[in-house]
Amino acid sequence: MKKVLISYDYSKTFASILKEKLDVLNVNYILVGNNEILFDEDLSKTLLDELESILKPYAISIIDDKNQALVERIKSVISHMLDDDQPIRCNTSDYLSQTLNYSYAYLSSVFSETTYTSIESFIILCKVDKAKELLLRSNLTLTEIAYRLKYSSVAHLSRQFKKTTGMTPSTFQQIIQKRKALINP
Amino acid sequence: MLRVFLTDDDEDDRLFFQESIESIDIETELVLFENGNELMSYLNADDAKLPHLIFLDLNMPIKNGLECLKEIKNSDKLKDLLIAIYSTSSSEKDIETTFVNGANIYINKPDNFNSLKTSIEKVLKINWQYHTSNLNRETFLFRI
Numbered sequence: 001m002k003k004v005l006i007s008y009d010y011s012k013t014f015a016s017i018l019k020e021k022l023d024v025l026n027v028n029y030i031l032v033g034n035n036e037i038l039f040d041e042d043l044s045k046t047l048l049d050e051l052e053s054i055l056k057p058y059a060i061s062i063i064d065d066k067n068q069a070l071v072e073r074i075k076s077v078i079s080h081m082l083d084d085d086q087p088i089r090c091n092t093s094d095y096l097s098q099t100l101n102y103s104y105a106y107l108s109s110v111f112s113e114t115t116y117t118s119i120e121s122f123i124i125l126c127k128v129d130k131a132k133e134l135l136l137r138s139n140l141t142l143t144e145i146a147y148r149l150k151y152s153s154v155a156h157l158s159r160q161f162k163k164t165t166g167m168t169p170s171t172f173q174q175i176i177q178k179r180k181a182l183i184n185p
Numbered sequence: 186m187l188r189v190f191l192t193d194d195d196e197d198d199r200l201f202f203q204e205s206i207e208s209i210d211i212e213t214e215l216v217l218f219e220n221g222n223e224l225m226s227y228l229n230a231d232d233a234k235l236p237h238l239i240f241l242d243l244n245m246p247i248k249n250g251l252e253c254l255k256e257i258k259n260s261d262k263l264k265d266l267l268i269a270i271y272s273t274s275s276s277e278k279d280i281e282t283t284f285v286n287g288a289n290i291y292i293n294k295p296d297n298f299n300s301l302k303t304s305i306e307k308v309l310k311i312n313w314q315y316h317t318s319n320l321n322r323e324t325f326l327f328r329i
Contacts, residue, residue: 122318
């Protein structure tokens with residue numbers, strides 16, 4: 001048996017693989033840094049698909065801005081849903097998929113892949129964020145806030161608040177009050 | 186890619202942190218600092234490339250974490266940086282003091298790899314949402 005040690009320069013290796021693969025496509029391009037390829041002309045869908053498939057074995061993937069755009073649409077539907085005057089939607093997943101015309105499974109996988117968070121966790125984060133804002137900017141009690149944000153009970157809101165932020169709503173309020181007192185004594 | 190700074194005087198803790206963050210799916214660029222002075226002189230330089238998030242140990246010689254936090258929050262250029270306190274202290278007083286002085290996240294240093302990985306992952310996810318969604322910075326307060 002013979003053991004051979006190798007060393008390599010990641011950037012150079014990467015660039016030569018890219019060059020080797022891209023030359024096959026017969027189009028003019030320039031490599032910009034480690035993760036950008038600039039083509040002389042617009043690529044046809046067929047060419048783009050071909051590019052994607054020849055790079056795939058090297059675990060190189062094309063970042064699709066369409067996904068980012070879809071995520072932004074999902075976020076905007078969610079934020080609209082959480083608006084005060086919106087009626088209660090009993091089923092978020094149906095509502096999202098009807099509004100955006102994609103299956104919920106698809107929306108959910110694009111969202112998680114792009115943002116590292118599931119749609120469900122994102123909604124909870126937004127609701128808790130709203131609850132925080134209402135606690136500071138209104139005279140509403142926690143019970144009223146729970147009602148506004150469509151929680152089934154104040155206990156449910158308290159639990160979710162504690163679980164998400166690691167502190168109770170009243171600890172949160174105290175900290176923010178002390179912070180304000182420190183800035184404007 | 187998230188640009189993340191860690192300031193910790195303990196070499197083992199830095200390595201442990203680096204290994205954990207590298208094992209997480211979210212792509213990060215980690216820069217390590219050995220003490221508060223090093224961090225602050227980097228941040229105060231004119232050409233500093235500012236991070237998305239700073240993990241800050243509390244107990245460090247020369248300039249401790251709380252002093253760094255106060256300096257950052259008192260600087261017009263730096264005050265919007267997101268700060269995660271990363272400390273062995275679980276004293277309620279330390280936690281409250283750092284939050285009141287502007288920290289966004291408080292993490293107790295876990296003693297094993299898996300819980301450290303879980304904690305960092307949670308922090309990065311929340312942090313990511315704050316950078317890409319319309320969430321309120323002023324009330325960005327999490328204890329993990």
